Amino acid sequence: MHALVVYFSRFGNTRQVAEAVAATLGTAGSVRVLSMDQLTVSDMRNVDLVVMGAPTHRMSLPKEVGPVFKTLPKHILRGIPVAAFDTSYKMSALLARFTAAKKLTGKLRKLEGKQIVPPETFHVVGREGPLYDGEIERAREWAGLILKRSEAQSPLRTRGNTP
Numbered sequence: 001m002h003a004l005v006v007y008f009s010r011f012g013n014t015r016q017v018a019e020a021v022a023a024t025l026g027t028a029g030s031v032r033v034l035s036m037d038q039l040t041v042s043d044m045r046n047v048d049l050v051v052m053g054a055p056t057h058r059m060s061l062p063k064e065v066g067p068v069f070k071t072l073p074k075h076i077l078r079g080i081p082v083a084a085f086d087t088s089y090k091m092s093a094l095l096a097r098f099t100a101a102k103k104l105t106g107k108l109r110k111l112e113g114k115q116i117v118p119p120e121t122f123h124v125v126g127r128e129g130p131l132y133d134g135e136i137e138r139a140r141e142w143a144g145l146i147l148k149r150s151e152a153q154s155p156l157r158t159r160g161n162t163p
């Protein structure tokens with residue numbers, strides 16, 4: 001399995017979550033971790049799984065993220081399992097409905113990716129972090145669920161039965 005983990009991070013917290021997710025995905029195959037500004041169209045080709053993460057800014061995606069998607073061809077993730085996460089403050093149930101992870105999921109689906117897990121949020125204590133205790137472990141668990149679901153999507157390929 002070739003997994004790609006892409007993140008945007010201003011203060012490093014989302015990057016930490018991305019790296020924890022990548023470490024777990026790496027137990028099942030190869031994984032590349034890229035920041036959004038490094039991402040090119042060719043990075044999105046020939047991948048079996050794409051996970052993206054960004055911090056929630058103003059109840060949405062950071063302004064730097066939108067332009068990245070404008071560079072990507074429409075169908076580039078057709079049928080590819082995708083998952084998205086964000087980092088944010090702990091919010092009231094009402095405000096917690098507006099997350100970068102939900103917006104990212106929408107964008108990945110627009111590229112025709114196949115959502116395999118609900119969007120997930122990992123919490124920071126303050127604007128610059130740190131992450132709450134236990135969030136890195138929770139990120140590893142979430143990545144474990146992604147692995148299980150992506151194996152269910154393409155059992156032959158991940159079991160190594162294809163030529």
Ligand SMILES: Cc1cc2nc3c(=O)[nH]c(=O)nc-3n(C[C@H](O)[C@H](O)[C@H](O)COP(=O)(O)O)c2cc1C
Pocket residue numbers: 008009010011012013014015055056057058059060087088089090091124126127128129
């Ligand atoms: C401009 C800006 C706007 C933000 N708006 C929100 C917000 O609407 N809701 C929220 O929960 N956190 C908000 N935050 C806090 C970020 O989610 C927090 O800085 C982020 O999780 C840290 O991730 P990073 O270290 O990867 O940048 C905001 C932070 C910044 C800098």
